[in-house]
Amino acid sequence: MTPTREDLNRIAALTVAHYDQRAEAFWQGTRDHDVSQNIDALLRHIEGAPPWTILDLGCGPGRDLMRLTELGHEAVGLDGSPQFVEMAREHSGCTVWQQNLLALDLPAARFDGVFANAVLFHVPSAELPRVLRELRATLKPRGVLFSSNPRGEGQEGWHDGRYGSFHDWPSWQRYLQDAGFLALEHYYRPPGLPREQQPWLASVWRKVGG
Numbered sequence: 001m002t003p004t005r006e007d008l009n010r011i012a013a014l015t016v017a018h019y020d021q022r023a024e025a026f027w028q029g030t031r032d033h034d035v036s037q038n039i040d041a042l043l044r045h046i047e048g049a050p051p052w053t054i055l056d057l058g059c060g061p062g063r064d065l066m067r068l069t070e071l072g073h074e075a076v077g078l079d080g081s082p083q084f085v086e087m088a089r090e091h092s093g094c095t096v097w098q099q100n101l102l103a104l105d106l107p108a109a110r111f112d113g114v115f116a117n118a119v120l121f122h123v124p125s126a127e128l129p130r131v132l133r134e135l136r137a138t139l140k141p142r143g144v145l146f147s148s149n150p151r152g153e154g155q156e157g158w159h160d161g162r163y164g165s166f167h168d169w170p171s172w173q174r175y176l177q178d179a180g181f182l183a184l185e186h187y188y189r190p191p192g193l194p195r196e197q198q199p200w201l202a203s204v205w206r207k208v209g210g
Helices: 005-021 023-030 036-043 063-070 082-092 128-138 169-178
Strands: 053-057 074-079 095-098 111-117 139-150 156-159 162-165 181-189 200-207
Touching: 005 023, 005 082, 005 162, 023 082, 036 063, 036 111, 036 139, 036 181, 036 200, 053 063, 063 074, 063 082, 063 111, 074 082, 082 095, 111 128, 128 139, 128 169, 139 169, 139 181, 169 181, 169 200
Parallel strands: 053 074, 053 111, 074 095, 111 139
Antiparallel strands: 139 200, 156 162, 181 200
């Protein structure tokens, strides 16, 4: 069933509240996570000379904003949690926008890359085509989108106070291709483990067309 606007507002509000209430614990639990594989996957596909302008979508407390800045790029964060936005600004010194995923207001053709690490699975599948088109529109021509999500088989709904949609590779590929992206690569994380012990599906995409 297609969610109503009221449903979407509730999904966004409760999911953001979940993170707001656990902001400090989330920071302590994730600040040392190594996502260099994912950052490298995004950056190696961006064309042209660096430094690049990168949108860290769902930036959380700012870990990856800090790393992108250390690498010499202009990083802009976006998160729906007021607590995360405040923390990300403090930790990174970057511009950070407070917007939820279901009500994005993004500048056109601004970014060389979008880094969507562990965030797009919070978008209900009915809204995913629209959100992906909005991300495509904020990329420069031939810009690059990275995404990493918990993989699944189409499960969708509430889990531990957060809304999630869990896609396998074929379904995720269809969504991205329909939104105007070309697949560049995909892989499963953490690296070096059997597939059943790799819960994360990572993929990299290029904006095609105008």
